[in-house]
Amino acid sequence: MxxxxxxxxxxxxxxxxxxxxxxxxxxxxxxxxxxxxxxxxxxxxxxxxxxxxxxxxxxxxxxxxxxxxxxxxxxxxxxxxxxxxxxxxxxxxxxxxxxxxxxxxxxxxxxxxxxxxxxxxxxxxxxxxxxxxxxxxxxxxxxxxxxxxxxxxxxxxxxxxxxxxxxxxxxxxxxxxxxxxxxxxxxxxxxxxxxxxxxxxxxxxxxxxxxxxxxxxxxxxxxxxxxxxxxxxxxxxxxxxxxxxxxxxxxxxxxxxxxxxxxxxxxxxxxxxxxxxxxxxxxxxxxxxxxxxxxxxxxxxxxxxxxxxxxxxxxxxxxxVFPSFIPSIPKSLRGSDHNILDSVRKEDILLYHPFQSFTPIIDLLRQAAKDADVLSIKMTLYRTGSSSEVVDALAEAARAGKEVTVVIELRARFDEEDNLQLATHLQEAGAVVTYGVVGYKTHAKALLIVRRENQQLRRYVHLGTGNYHAGNARLYTDYSLLSADPDLSNDVHKIFQQLTGMGKAERIKTLFSAPFTLKKNLLRLIEEEAEAARQGKEAHIIIKVNALTEPKVITSLYEASMAGVQIDLIIRGMCCLRPGLEGVSENIRVRSIVGRFLEHSRVYYFHNATPRIYCASADVMERNLMHRVEICFPILSGRLQARIRSDLQSYLQDNCQSWEMQSDGSYLLNQPEKNQPRLSAQMELLSKLTD
Missing domain, CATH: 3.30.1840.10 (Polyphosphate kinase middle domain)
Known part of the structure; x- marks a missing residue:
């Protein structure tokens, strides 16, 4: 040593x-x-x-x-x-x-x-x-x-x-x-x-x-x-x-x-x-x-x-009050008679709530409930609210004879009573309801739809960084990915098999999942970025999460910083890492965005990885990485990667709703320099993405 x-x-x-x-x-x-x-x-x-x-x-x-x-x-x-x-x-x-x-x-x-x-x-x-x-x-x-x-x-x-x-x-x-x-x-x-x-x-x-x-x-x-x-x-x-x-x-x-x-x-x-x-x-x-x-x-x-x-x-x-706005819907998903699965089959679709509407997710479930070719729907529910259109659509699908399986996390703090009532409602409609895995909270946000097309079965997935809660989707920033990618959807299928059945964890090809592979893959990606820096390559890590407390990940980020990796951390709440320490974390910058919307999206960017961007249900905490069921999913489309990278850049350039963390754990509000225009990431996204 x-x-x-x-x-x-x-x-x-x-x-x-x-x-x-x-x-x-x-x-x-x-x-x-x-x-x-x-x-x-x-x-x-x-x-x-x-x-x-x-x-x-x-x-x-x-x-x-x-x-x-x-x-x-x-x-x-x-x-x-x-x-x-x-x-x-x-x-x-x-x-x-x-x-x-x-x-x-x-x-x-x-x-x-x-x-x-x-x-x-x-x-x-x-x-x-x-x-x-x-x-x-x-x-x-x-x-x-x-x-x-x-x-x-x-x-x-x-x-x-x-x-x-x-x-x-x-x-x-x-x-x-x-x-x-x-x-x-x-x-x-x-x-x-x-x-x-x-x-x-x-x-x-x-x-x-x-x-x-x-x-x-x-x-x-x-x-x-x-x-x-x-x-x-x-x-x-x-x-x-x-x-x-x-x-x-x-x-x-x-x-x-x-x-x-x-x-x-x-x-x-x-x-x-x-x-x-x-x-x-x-x-x-x-x-x-x-x-x-x-x-x-x-x-x-x-x-x-x-x-x-x-x-x-x-x-x-x-x-x-803040001016009202209308969340936008991508052109490919518009139209009351439009089949959302047709659009998803052509290309991956990314939504960023609340700037873009949560309605397509609800419409997708409603269409699946009525679609004679849809055979089964599987879904995880963590928080949905006491009155939920998502749950109503699942109940409608179950009553229509679909095979509906719902993994409800009863122990979502302060939502336990609502979730118990929703579980009863779904069971009475004929859905199969399970409560995840004993000892591990099911915090993953996943929807899997199986449809018969031309005598073959095709899977469609929705994966998100937030909850299936329409109200929160107007207040929290979260990414939603709709995809028919075969490898991605097959991995989601395997995770549902783990949640509802028993047996050894199957090999998953594209996703990282907690408590099995997420932590070790995050550490691997951080180390790979550090090795790229040691070789003189451009190296950059951006992590946007709600909390960073896991000790091994923190020390790994310190080591990457010491190797010369530029590290930008956008951490809304708890952060146990100290930025700006001489010889250790001089290359690490930590900022917290506090604005009109609650920052809730989890994004991981690694400059030298393939693919470079992952979104996740997980924060970088011991409980998320080791004691919860979480999904971290890659953004495979170059077009969508570029879009998320642009969003991250807005957060890093924010100079009026961002707080810079100091080495002692205190925070200073960023202010624009003289003659520098004010830039709020949330306001920029509102202008860019809403109708």
């Missing part, structure tokens, strides 16, 4: 994955301050940040707390222990939460008010609004609320994860002579958190009140004959990771149904409470949940801030 060569496995060369994920959340928060965005979109970004932080606590911080509680602390590749990571994240989360409410109160709410969109606090209610609020509370709120006085017969209630609740201090005795002095009032989830004030009661504009304001104004009405001396909202966040050992259950679906209920009542990880809440009530709540002040978040506004997301849907203000 070269004594001068650095130890690339040293903790100094890695960034903690959780801290890196927090950096991504902070980039989302910054979008709320971007004055180039329409006002309601900035408001939406604030709500997205809030939602992301909820999941961050439910999954990541909860996982760290579990490790510490069960004495399972291990040092990660970055050298940090869970306790150190948790302490660092707690400090960052508190600062971020404070900034979130500062943006809400000092920037966005005043800006909304200037547009005559008001969230009215109680002090600003006119007598007419106050009378309406009292009537609304008595007839719409009070009948569905169940206040809980605390005494030995009414212990502290078991409150649902992330639910809005109020702790109330009381004076006086009730009808039974009880004077415990305290009550809890859960706000039913059936009640809207934001209520529109009738237009005739206001001068102009759009006016709203929060449910919490209605509760505060009329809390005495819930405790007849007593006096509420204080009413303060609070919310508890719980560990929401499912404790399901698939290897120890006989029926995953049945076991999962049981676990879904427990998710609502996992261990507490965060207490959010109104900043005006007295110290004694805060201490009482912390004691109830066995939390410390490290897990306490005193906020200046609604504790359930994410529920204000509905404001955007309650307004008809097109000037305050």
């Amino acid at each position: 070269d004594a001068n060569k650095p130890d690339l496995n040293s903790a100094n060369f890695f960034i903690n994955r959780h801290i890196s994920m927090m950096q991504f959340n902070l980039r989302i928060l910054e979008q709320a301050l971007n004055e180039e965005y329409p006002l309601l979109e900035r408001f939406l970004f604030l709500m997205i940040f809030n939602s992301n932080m909820d999941e961050f606590f439910e999954i990541r911080l909860a996982g760290l707390k579990r490790q510490i509680s069960f004495s399972r602390e291990t040092v990660s590749i970055d050298g940090m222990r869970p306790k150190d990571v948790l302490d660092t994240l707690s400090e960052q989360c508190k600062l971020a939460t404070e900034k979130q409410y500062q943006i809400l109160n000092e920037v966005l709410l005043p800006a909304l008010q200037s547009q005559k969109i008001r969230v009215l606090n109680r002090q600003s209610w006119s007598p007419e609004i106050a009378n309406w609020a009292e009537d609304y509370f008595r007839h719409q709120v009070m009948p569905v609320i169940s206040p809980i006085g605390l005494d030995p017969a009414h212990p502290f209630p078991r409150l649902v994860n992330k639910s809005l609740n109020f702790i109330v201090s009381l004076e006086g005795k009730d009808a039974f002579g009880r004077d415990s002095g305290m009550a809890i009032v859960p706000a039913p989830r059936s009640l809207p958190r934001l209520v529109r004030v009738p237009d005739e009661l206001c001068d102009d504009g759009d006016n709203f009140v929060l449910l919490s304001s209605l509760m505060h104004a009329h809390i005495d009405d819930l405790f007849n004959g007593m006096t509420a001396t204080g009413c303060y909202q609070f919310r508890i966040t719980r560990d929401a990771d499912l404790d399901l050992n698939a290897a120890e259950v006989e029926d995953i679906a049945r076991a999962l149904r049981g676990e879904l209920h427990s998710r609502r009542f996992g261990s507490a990880v965060r207490l959010e409470v109104d900043k005006h809440c007295p110290e004694e009530l805060i201490s009482f709540l912390l004691d109830q949940y066995n939390l410390t002040e490290n897990e306490l978040y005193q906020v200046d506004g609604p504790v359930n801030l994410g529920r204000m997301m509905q404001l955007r849907q309650m307004l008809n203000r097109s000037e305050l």
